[in-house]
Amino acid sequence: MKKEKQSNEVQLLDLLKRVLPKATDDPSLAGKIYEAVARELKVKSATTAFDKFCSRVALPNLEPDSLEDARRQITETFGDVDVTIKPDRKEKNAAVEVVLPDGNVFNGIMEVKTEAGDDGEQEIKLKSVPFPVCLPGDKELVWLLAKRENLTHEEAGIALSKVEEDFWLSKSGQKLLRDRVERTFPEFISRVPPGMLNEAGLKRHYKTPEPLKVLRAAPKK
Numbered sequence: 099m100k101k102e103k104q105s106n107e108v109q110l111l112d113l114l115k116r117v118l119p120k121a122t123d124d125p126s127l128a129g130k131i132y133e134a135v136a137r138e139l140k141v142k143s144a145t146t147a148f149d150k151f152c153s154r155v156a157l158p159n160l161e162p163d164s165l166e167d168a169r170r171q172i173t174e175t176f177g178d179v180d181v182t183i184k185p186d187r188k189e190k191n192a193a194v195e196v197v198l199p200d201g202n203v204f205n206g207i208m209e210v211k212t213e214a215g216d217d218g219e220q221e222i223k224l225k226s227v228p229f230p231v232c233l234p235g236d237k238e239l240v241w242l243l244a245k246r247e248n249l250t251h252e253e254a255g256i257a258l259s260k261v262e263e264d265f266w267l268s269k270s271g272q273k274l275l276r277d278r279v280e281r282t283f284p285e286f287i288s289r290v291p292p293g294m295l296n297e298a299g300l301k302r303h304y305k306t307p308e309p310l311k312v313l314r315a316a317p318k319k
Contacts, residue, residue, distance in 0.1 A: 137200075140267060144176070145204060147297060148196065151175060152206035157192060159210060160185040165192065168208060172196060175293025177270060183208075200269065226301055229254050233283060239307035241287055246299035257298040265290045 118128035157164050169181050180197040196204040229245035245254040265271045265286055279285055288305040295302055
């Protein structure tokens with residue numbers, strides 16, 4: 099198994115953090131450049147995630163309940179955003195506009211899809227299986243998570259690390275850090291939006307860890 103690798107975005111930000119102080123004597127300018135690049139990378143990542151979201155979500159129909167469910171999924175995934183969904187019954191799709199708090203706007207199309215595909219084959223739905231995790235310093239406290247059944251434990255671990263990195267780089271994560279919330283795994287797992295985990299094939303069953311219960315062997319009769 100290959101060693102876990104940081105994402106290209108994280109590598110770039112780490113490189114900028116090391117190079118900018120050497121390229122300019124103005125700490126303020128270096129900070130502004132770093133923040134601008136981080137914002138652009140965040141927008142790029144969010145745009146990709148939104149496009150993937152629109153292509154993945156299947157609207158069963160264009161009824162109000164289905165559109166409201168889609169709206170709920172969008173807010174769970176992207177947080178505090180302004181969502182507009184306009185159904186087009188002739189084209190059998192819905193135009194989606196998402197306005198982020200920072201003013202960025204995403205536009206996409208969600209198609210109406212039936213249970214079966216165009217060739218009549220049933221769509222395969224992957225199940226979730228248990229994925230308990232713990233921290234190296236305290237292996238008796240376990241967070242009960244779940245992963246898609248087609249992910250290995252190593253792949254799920256890499257995905258979880260990537261989501262954690264993306265969360266702290268997000269606007270919500272940066273605000274928490276400015277509010278002096280400690281950048282730790284417990285804080286991350288208790289605050290990360292469910293949608294960010296779902297996009298990586300993960301789920302969170304409980305926000306707080308549970309202690310492992312050591313069972314005693316039953317006495318022999």
